[in-house]
Amino acid sequence: MTRAAASTGYSPQETGSAQPEQSLDLRFHSASELKELFKLIGKSFDAVQLSQGRLQGRFRVANLGSIALVELKTNQRLLMNGERGPDCMSFCFEASGMADEHRLFNIPIAQYSLNGFRQGQVESHFQLSANTTTYLAILSTTRFNAFLSHCDAEEIIEQLETNNALQIDPLLHAQFRQKFQHLFEHQPNTPQQRRQATNHLYSSFLNAITDKTNTKFLPFNPSPRQKLVREFVAWGFKYSELDCNLDQISEFLFASRRTLIQGTKESFGMGPMEMMKRIRLEQVNWILRSPDARANDNFKTISEIAQHYRFQSRGHFAKAYQQVFAETPSETWLKSANQ
Numbered sequence: 001m002t003r004a005a006a007s008t009g010y011s012p013q014e015t016g017s018a019q020p021e022q023s024l025d026l027r028f029h030s031a032s033e034l035k036e037l038f039k040l041i042g043k044s045f046d047a048v049q050l051s052q053g054r055l056q057g058r059f060r061v062a063n064l065g066s067i068a069l070v071e072l073k074t075n076q077r078l079l080m081n082g083e084r085g086p087d088c089m090s091f092c093f094e095a096s097g098m099a100d101e102h103r104l105f106n107i108p109i110a111q112y113s114l115n116g117f118r119q120g121q122v123e124s125h126f127q128l129s130a131n132t133t134t135y136l137a138i139l140s141t142t143r144f145n146a147f148l149s150h151c152d153a154e155e156i157i158e159q160l161e162t163n164n165a166l167q168i169d170p171l172l173h174a175q176f177r178q179k180f181q182h183l184f185e186h187q188p189n190t191p192q193q194r195r196q197a198t199n200h201l202y203s204s205f206l207n208a209i210t211d212k213t214n215t216k217f218l219p220f221n222p223s224p225r226q227k228l229v230r231e232f233v234a235w236g237f238k239y240s241e242l243d244c245n246l247d248q249i250s251e252f253l254f255a256s257r258r259t260l261i262q263g264t265k266e267s268f269g270m271g272p273m274e275m276m277k278r279i280r281l282e283q284v285n286w287i288l289r290s291p292d293a294r295a296n297d298n299f300k301t302i303s304e305i306a307q308h309y310r311f312q313s314r315g316h317f318a319k320a321y322q323q324v325f326a327e328t329p330s331e332t333w334l335k336s337a338n339q
Contacts, residue, residue: 023187024061030325031078032286034059038080041068041138043124045082046237048282050268051130054326062187065194066143067201070136071184077101077130079268081233084124089144089160091205092116092136094129095177101129105222106229106267110165112173114208118164118220119145119157125230127267135180137201147202156209164220168208172215179204228255229263232272236279243310246273280309281324284317288332302329 028034031047037059038045049055053076060071084090092115094102102109104126109115116126119141128134148154168176179201188194208215231253239252249272250257264272287293287305299305303314306329311317321329 023063024059026059028057028059029055030285030289031055031282033289034072034074034078034080041070042085043082043138044085045080045124046233046279047081048079048233048278049076049324050079050127050278051077052324052326060184062184063194064183064188064198064201065191066140067198068136068138069180069183070138071180072128072134072136073132074128075131078128079126079233080128081125081230081237083122084138086122087141088138089119089121089141090116090136090138092134093173093176095133095135095180096131098132099129101127102132102134103127103267104164105226106263107222107226110167110218112170113165113167113218114176114205115165117160117166118162119160121164121220123230125233135177137180137205144202144205147199148206151206153206153210156206159209159217162219163217165218166208167216167218168211169214172208172211176204176208225259225263226267228253228259229267232260232264233275233279236276237283240276240280240283240309249276277320278324280311281321284309284311284321284329285325285332288329289336291336302333 024037024040026037028037031049034057035045035047038047041061055074055076057075058071058073062069062071093113094109099109099111104115106125106127116136145154145157148156183197188197232249235249235253244252246257246260250260253260260272264270264275268275270278284305287297287299288302294305297308299308306314306317311320318329325332
């Protein structure tokens with residue numbers, strides 16, 4: 001059980017449509033803390049803070065039985081990279097109208113759109129803009145397809161297997177925002193209320209999908225370079241302790257230096273080695289925040305942690321850390337000790 005799970009009384013679920021037993025309303029102050037919170041609903045993501053400054057976020061979950069509604073607020077730009085699990089689809093949208101940097105596989109999301117529902121999609125790679133609110137409805141593909149079959153709408157499944165976004169009427173987009181906000185403020189308590197809320201959302205999603213007048217499917221076709229960036233981030237987290245140069249990383253990923261540089265600059269506004277440093281800083285930040293993580297690896301000092309993640313110059317490390325997180329490594333450590 002994760003430290004976050006232990007502190008809140010939740011256990012991570014194993015299925016793609018995992019649900020907490022009740023609602024959640026938790027604050028997070030680092031991308032890694034958000035990663036731990038996603039584990040509570042069965043999602044395995046790595047997370048990186050891409051912008052600079054103190055992170056303040058809110059993670060709320062409303063349990064509707066077969067749907068988990070997530071409200072995610074963040075004041076910093078974040079990247080989530082990983083897998084959403086089997087038998088899982090989602091309908092996601094940005095609610096605050098400031099999604100300039102919201103991206104799926106580095107594809108900017110369209111204005112007034114529902115995103116992330118492509119069936120059979122396991123990999124997840126998305127960015128969240130700073131100072132935004134994002135809503136996610138996470139549900140079982142099998143159950144939703146059974147609902148479509150019940151409504152004699154099975155022909156829609158093929159579209160859900162090839163598309164990942166749907167641009168909808170602005171009024172309908174506002175109605176979805178209001179529905180989600182209402183469900184968070186008036187969460188159903190009984191099984192019957194949860195079934196009613198679930199069926200209502202199923203019907204709302206179906207109506208949006210079948211409204212040919214005011215909606216447009218947006219094809220999902222990430223380029224090889226965009227897929228490479230997702231693989232690079234996953235590799236970076238897995239092998240961040242290795243001391244590798246750009247040529248070696250490119251060789252590991254079977255890619256050219258030029259393609260990798262172009263991909264990361266397009267996605268993050270920084271080159272691959274700068275992104276590797278950001279990933280390492282994120283991992284240091286988590287260990288400094290987590291006494292359990294320090295105990296597991298037997299770290300006694302900040303210098304030990306920094307050197308473990310290939311920061312050889314203490315001054316350079318401290319400066320880079322403070323630039324990203326707006327506090328010194330010592331301040332982060334002291335906060336964890338006082339919790």
